[in-house]
Amino acid sequence: MSIDSDTLIDWFDTVGRDLPWRRPECTAWGVLVSEIMLQQTPVARVEPIWHEWLARWPKPSGLAASSQGEVVRAWGKLGYPRRALRLHAAASAIAEQHGDVVPADVDALLALPGIGAYTARAVAAFAYGQRAPVVDTNVRRVVARAVHGAGDAGPPSNTRDMADVEALLPRSESRAARLSAALMELGALVCTARTPRCADCPVFDGCAWQHAGRPAYAGPAKPVQKFAGTDRHVRGLLLDVLRGTSEPVEKPRLDVVWSQAGQRDRCLDSLLVDGLVEQTADGRFALPGEH
DNA sequence: GACCCGTGGTT
DNA sequence: TAACCAAGGGT
Numbered sequence: 001m002s003i004d005s006d007t008l009i010d011w012f013d014t015v016g017r018d019l020p021w022r023r024p025e026c027t028a029w030g031v032l033v034s035e036i037m038l039q040q041t042p043v044a045r046v047e048p049i050w051h052e053w054l055a056r057w058p059k060p061s062g063l064a065a066s067s068q069g070e071v072v073r074a075w076g077k078l079g080y081p082r083r084a085l086r087l088h089a090a091a092s093a094i095a096e097q098h099g100d101v102v103p104a105d106v107d108a109l110l111a112l113p114g115i116g117a118y119t120a121r122a123v124a125a126f127a128y129g130q131r132a133p134v135v136d137t138n139v140r141r142v143v144a145r146a147v148h149g150a151g152d153a154g155p156p157s158n159t160r161d162m163a164d165v166e167a168l169l170p171r172s173e174s175r176a177a178r179l180s181a182a183l184m185e186l187g188a189l190v191c192t193a194r195t196p197r198c199a200d201c202p203v204f205d206g207c208a209w210q211h212a213g214r215p216a217y218a219g220p221a222k223p224v225q226k227f228a229g230t231d232r233h234v235r236g237l238l239l240d241v242l243r244g245t246s247e248p249v250e251k252p253r254l255d256v257v258w259s260q261a262g263q264r265d266r267c268l269d270s271l272l273v274d275g276l277v278e279q280t281a282d283g284r285f286a287l288p289g290e291h
Numbered sequence: 292g293a294c295c296c297g298t299g300g301t302t
Numbered sequence: 303t304a305a306c307c308a309a310g311g312g313t
């Protein structure tokens with residue numbers, strides 16, 4: 001009783017989505033850009049922006065040659081805009097240290113800004129066909145149910161989670177890479193968080209959760225992320241003003257987005273510290289590197 | 292490990 | 303409608 005890799009790969013070949021970064025002609029750079037954009041952001045919102053980016057910046061050196069401000073503006077409202085800055089920095093490192101070619105080595109990928117345990121292995125597997133445990137929230141949920149018979153994944157433990165997935169991967173490099181994509185797709189389309197579509201599941205017969213009678217999740221409650229009124233909210237409002245203008249703005253233009261001066265100023269300062277905002281010589285505010 | 296970092300669609 | 307959820311990473 002376990003996940004049969006052949007069955008799952010066949011299912012993926014049949015019903016997997018035809019996403020642009022999965023096409024054979026997509027470059028490793030295209031895969032990397034997609035993985036960064038998809039960090040905590042749904043596919044539907046990423047897809048149009050990804051097309052814009054790849055048309056505008058087909059190679060890392062192109063992105064590196066643009067200003068940080070242009071990159072943050074092109075990021076639009078994908079959220080967590082520090083990702084845009086880190087991707088810009090990663091592109092510079094790739095252009096300067098890797099001959100404008102995305103590295104295939106996991107350790108080299110991990111050394112790039114904004115690339116952690118998941119993204120490094122996702123690029124190695126999806127762009128270069130390597131055998132590497134690709135563990136995201138979808139895979140963690142699939143493994144928790146199908147392998148461990150739990151209703152959902154508990155708190156992440158990178159070492160344990162990667163070992164779990166490693167044990168599922170076929171020996172063949174290319175098959176392992178395909179299974180990695182299939183596991184993620186299963187979690188995204190069938191083995192979903194709220195209402196899993198078990199009737200459509202290709203590995204239903206081997207699922208430990210089914211055999212256990214579908215017990216409810218028994219682990220610790222997941223922390224709820226508030227948003228309204230948080231610094232994240234205010235930072236987003238401030239940055240949205242600067243995204244919408246080509247010229248630097250006076251501080252009063254920023255002050256109107258949030259009534260609490262203390263929080264507002266703290267957030268503006270944090271944006272300056274993060275390098276998402278710059279102050280011009282005459283005291284106005286703008287996206288970085290454009291003035 | 293705890294906490295922080297955006298945004299918007301779905302239930 | 304409030305809560306949940308979405309291909310995580312950095313400190």
